[in-house]
């Protein structure tokens with residue numbers, strides 16, 4: 176087990192890497208905690224949580240909503256949770272996003288922590304403090320940035336995931352390689368078979384590498400005024416396609432990364448060979464590279480991206496594999512490039 180500590184602006188977060196969920200009680204007081212968990216995760220891992228107070232919510236992205244947030248608040252009131260109650264989200268990205276948001280607003284803020292159970296939530300969603308719920312066609316439209324006190328990474332938990340869920344996690348790892356780590360990109364190319372076969376050493380390396388890359392970027396720019404935007408590479412188009420086609424987040428991000436690479440060929444002279452290399456890697460990890468959605472509908476969602484300022488989006492582009500940049504790109508230019516895809 177390895178412990179990492181990150182000092183954010185208002186919180187010091189401790190990450191326990193390679194720790195078992197069964198040892199959760201070593202880090203938090205069982206009697207002062209409430210677990211937020213979805214039905215699916217509870218079915219697989221609930222036996223490790225005997226005696227903990229739990230609020231079980233329905234599984235799925237469609238439940239990342241204000242309705243479910245209000246149900247959790249009702250549950251907390253019922254349990255007489257107070258300002259010192261520790262809220263613990265155990266699950267994938269929906270659970271960490273909603274738990275972090277509830278904890279940030281319940282009684283104006285109570286402490287919280289996460290036990291991510293999917294590869295995607297271990298490498299991305301649980302880290303960095305972004306939380307929230309969806310609204311209408313828009314992903315994460317309501318939320319805050321607030322760091323968990325702790326994250327416990329149990330490498331055994333993702334083993335119950337279906338194959339498709341593994342592929343989704345790889346999308347965000349490919350993203351880190353694209354934005355700032357060309358060596359990681361090569362590693363992903365060279366170790367694709369081991370990774371897809373869930374080789375424990377490869378997966379542990381990839382989780383630790385991703386956690387470190389993401390947490391360090393967030394320490395540097397927690398409130399996303401500069402470098403943190405890079406973490407949104409592939410997400411502008413990705414979020415729109417995810418909502419319209421109701422596809423998994425990782426698939427949508429894969430599609431968005433390819434589109435952003437094609438935009439980069441025009442805006443930052445990214446060599447076409449780099450786009451092709453990215454497409455090959457995404458294919459290797461069994462993720463899609465094209466979308467079927469109506470482009471006008473995509474643009475309608477796309478233009479409400481959180482990186483927009485008036486008529487420009489601070490769009491994340493690549494100059495090369497491992498080198499992201501952010502350029503203010505007019506919406507009209509993006510609309511035209513989208514039509515040309």
Ligand SMILES: O=C(O)C(=O)C[C@@H](O)[C@H](O)[C@H](O)COP(=O)(O)O
Pocket residue numbers: 299300302303305314315347399403406407408410481
């Ligand atoms: O942590 C970040 O910053 C990211 O952009 C990471 C993304 O992978 C993640 O999906 C994030 O929740 C997207 O945030 P949003 O601001 O585009 O809603």
